[in-house]
Amino acid sequence: MFKKMMKSGSRKPSRNDAGFDPNSTNMVVNHASRPSPLPPPSPTTTKQPPPMHSIEPLPLLRDLPPPERQPLFLRKLQICSFHFDFTDPTKNAREKEIKRQTLLELVDYIQSGTAKIISELCQEEMVKMISSNIFRSLPASAGQEPADPEEDEPYLDPNWPHLQLVYELLIRYVVPSDTDTKIAKRFIDHSFVSNLLELFETEDPRERDYLKTILHRIYGKFMVHRPFIRKGINNIFYRFVYETERHSGIGELLEIMGSIINGFALPMKEEHKLFLIRALIPLHKPKPIGVYHQQLAYCVVQFVEKDYRLADTVIRGLLKYWPVTNCSKEVLFLGELEEVLEATQPVEFQRCMVPLFQRVARCLNSSHFQVAERSLFLWNSEHIVVLIAQNRSVILPIIFASLEKNTESHWNQAVHGLSENIKRMFMEMDPELFEECQQEYEEKQSKSKEVEEQRQSRWRRLDEAVEERERVVGEEDHMIIS
Numbered sequence: 001m002f003k004k005m006m007k008s009g010s011r012k013p014s015r016n017d018a019g020f021d022p023n024s025t026n027m028v029v030n031h032a033s034r035p036s037p038l039p040p041p042s043p044t045t046t047k048q049p050p051p052m053h054s055i056e057p058l059p060l061l062r063d064l065p066p067p068e069r070q071p072l073f074l075r076k077l078q079i080c081s082f083h084f085d086f087t088d089p090t091k092n093a094r095e096k097e098i099k100r101q102t103l104l105e106l107v108d109y110i111q112s113g114t115a116k117i118i119s120e121l122c123q124e125e126m127v128k129m130i131s132s133n134i135f136r137s138l139p140a141s142a143g144q145e146p147a148d149p150e151e152d153e154p155y156l157d158p159n160w161p162h163l164q165l166v167y168e169l170l171i172r173y174v175v176p177s178d179t180d181t182k183i184a185k186r187f188i189d190h191s192f193v194s195n196l197l198e199l200f201e202t203e204d205p206r207e208r209d210y211l212k213t214i215l216h217r218i219y220g221k222f223m224v225h226r227p228f229i230r231k232g233i234n235n236i237f238y239r240f241v242y243e244t245e246r247h248s249g250i251g252e253l254l255e256i257m258g259s260i261i262n263g264f265a266l267p268m269k270e271e272h273k274l275f276l277i278r279a280l281i282p283l284h285k286p287k288p289i290g291v292y293h294q295q296l297a298y299c300v301v302q303f304v305e306k307d308y309r310l311a312d313t314v315i316r317g318l319l320k321y322w323p324v325t326n327c328s329k330e331v332l333f334l335g336e337l338e339e340v341l342e343a344t345q346p347v348e349f350q351r352c353m354v355p356l357f358q359r360v361a362r363c364l365n366s367s368h369f370q371v372a373e374r375s376l377f378l379w380n381s382e383h384i385v386v387l388i389a390q391n392r393s394v395i396l397p398i399i400f401a402s403l404e405k406n407t408e409s410h411w412n413q414a415v416h417g418l419s420e421n422i423k424r425m426f427m428e429m430d431p432e433l434f435e436e437c438q439q440e441y442e443e444k445q446s447k448s449k450e451v452e453e454q455r456q457s458r459w460r461r462l463d464e465a466v467e468e469r470e471r472v473v474g475e476e477d478h479m480i481i482s
Helices: 002-009 066-080 093-111 120-134 160-174 181-187 190-201 205-221 223-244 250-262 270-284 289-306 308-320 327-342 346-364 369-380 382-390 392-409 413-429 431-481
Strands: none
Touching: 066 093, 066 120, 093 160, 120 160, 120 181, 120 190, 160 205, 190 205, 190 223, 205 223, 205 250, 223 250, 223 270, 250 270, 250 289, 270 289, 270 308, 289 308, 289 327, 308 327, 308 346, 327 346, 327 369, 327 382, 346 369, 346 382, 346 392, 369 382, 369 413, 382 392, 392 413, 392 431, 413 431
C-alpha cells in the first residue's frame, strides 16, 4: 500500500496541468539548439467588438502595431455596414465620406502583404459587411427588357461610388492565390453565390462587369461551387427564355459560360450537351437577342469545335428558331451559321444540308439586301465552299432558282453581282450539272407561265360571264318595267 502511494505521489505532471490547451493551435516546439520563437497572434483572441450606433473617424490600421490591427479592422467593418441614401448627395455627407475613406483603407489593407494573416472572425465579418452592402433590392426598372447599348443611355446606380469599393474589397479577397479556400468557402457559400447571381439583373453595366469578374473567379477557385453555379445560370436562362424574356445580365452570364465551356474535358458529359440543347439553342428565340448574340454565338461555336458531332444538332436548332419577319435578327443568324459551318465536318454537313440550303435559298431571295448579301457571303469561306463542292449535286438544284432570280430582277446591284459570281463558280465547278439545272429552271419557268396564262384566261372568261349575266338581268328588268 505504501509503495502504491509513493508511485501515485511521484507521477509526472500532465500537459494539462502545465497549462496546455488541447484546442490551441499555437503550440511551439522548443529546440535546445536555437531560441524559441515568439508565438504568432492567435486568431481566436480576436473578439467581436460591441455594436456601433454612430460613425466616428478611427485611427489608421497602419498606425497601430500588428496585434491591435484586427480589432480595429472589425470596428471599421462596422462603419462600412452603415447604409445611406445616395439619391440625396447633401444628406449625411460627413458619414458617407468617412465610410468611403474607410472602404478605401480596407481595400489597401487587404491588398497589401500585411493582411495575409487575417483571422476567421475577420473574414466572416468582412463577407457579412460585403453582403449587407451589395445584396439589396434593385430599382423597380431593373429586370426590364435590356437596354440597347448603342441607342439607350445605360442606367447608373447612385450608390456606385461606394458599391465599387465594396466590390473591389471582395475581388481582393477572392482573387489572390494565398486565400485559403478551405476557410473562405465557409463564408462564400451557396447562399452567397445565389445572391450574387440574382444581382446580374442590375441595369448598371459597371456593376455587371464586376459581378462577371467575381463569379468567374469564384468558379475557378472554389471547385465545390462549380455544379451549383452552372445550375444557377441554367435556371436564369430557363426563366428568361420560357417566362420573362427580360434580364439585363444574359450577355455577362454567357461570357462566363464561354470561358467555362472552353475548359470542358472530352468526351463531353451528357449534362453539358443538355445545357446546349435546353438552354443555349433556345436562347436564339427571345427578341432582345441582339444584346447578347455575340457571346451566345461564341458559346455555341465552342461546343461544335470541341465535339464536331454536335454540328447537326446546332444547325437544326438554328433552323428551328430562324426568324421570319425580323431581318436584323436574320443577319445575326447567318453570321453565326457561317461560324458553325466552318467547324463542321463533311459527315455532319450531309445530315442537315437539305433543310439548311432550303433556308439559305429563301435568304438569297430576300428583298432586304443585307439578308441576301450576308447569305451570299457564305461562299467567301473556303471550308464552306469545299463542303458545297463535295455535295453540289444536292445543293445546286436547291439554290439555282434563287440565284437566277437575283441575276434577273434583284434591285440591289451588290446582290446582283455576287449572285453572278456564285453562278460562275458553279459553272466552272460542274458544267454538266449547271446545264441540267439551267434546263430544269427554264422548264419550270415555261410551265409556270402556261399555268399563269391559264389562270388569267379563266379569270377573263369569268369576267365575261359576269358581264353577260349582268346584261341579261338588266334587259329582263327593263322588259318588266315597260
